[in-house]
Amino acid sequence: MAADPPPSPSPLVAAVDLGGTKTAGAVVTGTGELLARAECPTAADGDAEAVFAGVARVLDELAGHPAWPGVTAVGVGSAGPVDTVAGTVSPVNIPSWRGFPLVRRIAERTALPVRLLGDGVALAEAEHWLGAAAGYRDALCMVVSTGVGGGLVLDGRVRPGPSGNAGHIGHLSIQWDGDPCPCGGRGCLEGLASGPAIVRHARAAGWRPTEGGPLTARAVADSARTGDGAALTAFDLAARALAAAIAGTAALVELQAVVIGGGVAQSGPLLFDPLTRHLTHYAGLPFTRGLHLHPAHFGPDAGLIGAAAAALRT
Structure with missing residues (x-):
């Protein structure tokens, strides 16, 4: 049985995929189409603000796309562990981020609601929604x-x-x-x-x-x-x-x-x-x-x- 799809094909959201090597972002439709992309290296060995600067750069690039005014929320898949209750991340492969308040920082930058999940859970969401695990x-x-x-x-x-x-x-x-x-x-x-x-x-x-x-x-x-x-x-x-x-x-x-x-x-x-x-x-x-x-x-x-x-x- 496939996962229940998101509720409507009409909203647009922003997505961020944060890993130890790169930080990627996209504006995505309710049917899973990527309208815009942005990407930069993750400063995994840098201090906490250097790592977040990459996230900010990706978000700022997406915000320059004509579709951005229609974006209603931001989803973030991060290397883990994560704490979805506190909105913090502590990726094993990003040493300077321990309990980093990623949800709050992205919400402050975008003025949008933010949904956090681990990168493995994000893969499961994608593949069960529209991909290889859908059946x-x-x-x-x-x-x-x-x-x-x-x-x-x-x-x-x-x-x-x-x-x-x-x-x-x-x-x-x-x-x-x-x-x-x-x-x-x-x-x-x-x-x-x-x-x-x-x-x-x-x-x-x-x-x-x-x-x-x-x-x-x-x-x-x-x-x-x-x-x-x-x-x-x-x-x-x-x-x-x-x-x-x-x-x-x-x-x-x-x-x-x-x-x-x-x-x-x-x-x-x-x-x-x-x-x-x-x-x-x-x-x-x-x-x-x-x-x-x-x-x-x-x-x-x-x-x-x-x-x-x-x-x-x-």
Whole structure:
């Protein structure tokens, strides 16, 4: 059963998708059409005001679009954890933001109501509304990018939990004696399957970028497509960690499908082929087998579409 659509196709909303690498924004219609876009790098290592300056820049650019006067609310999907009750965010991969009052700051800048959700929940909102999870009542939707997040669709509805963090699969501990994580745990999935983790795996296995080339998961993927053994090993390790986390989640809540978006998911078969293979080893209980794996329908726009879906219900 598909999620209930936002109430009307006529309102316009603004959407912001804030991650550790970039901050994106859009003006979005009630049918999910993006009328305008803006984007800038996230100053993740800067102080709190430097990070917010990127958000402000994106909002200001959107405000210059002719459609802006029709915007009725702002939806924000942020790297987490978030606190949707307090309106604050504390992204693990943005150290200067701890309890940062993002809702209040955006409301002050735009004079509009603001709806906050975690980036994984935003992906779930988008994919269950109009995307790859629309035909399922029970699904896990994941972001695998600079970080790893998630959102749950259970019994036909997105379930963000009391503070907005339900489904935050990136901080499941996959290795109980693994490396410390900035979240305070050890051996977290994010430290094993994110884009930066794939780069670490590849370099440890002997991969080197081309001279002057970037140290990114995309560069590792490019090498893997040429048959580079170290690069292929890195994706296999990430896929194995993802499989363990997905199987554990399926054992807890029973799932029909898993939808994976984010930059790493755009590597396609390099991630999905070993993930499918490893799931056969980790998903042993009968009700955890046969999960349908899908790439996110919206690709890099999923966070914007999901934030917009939430804002349309504000």
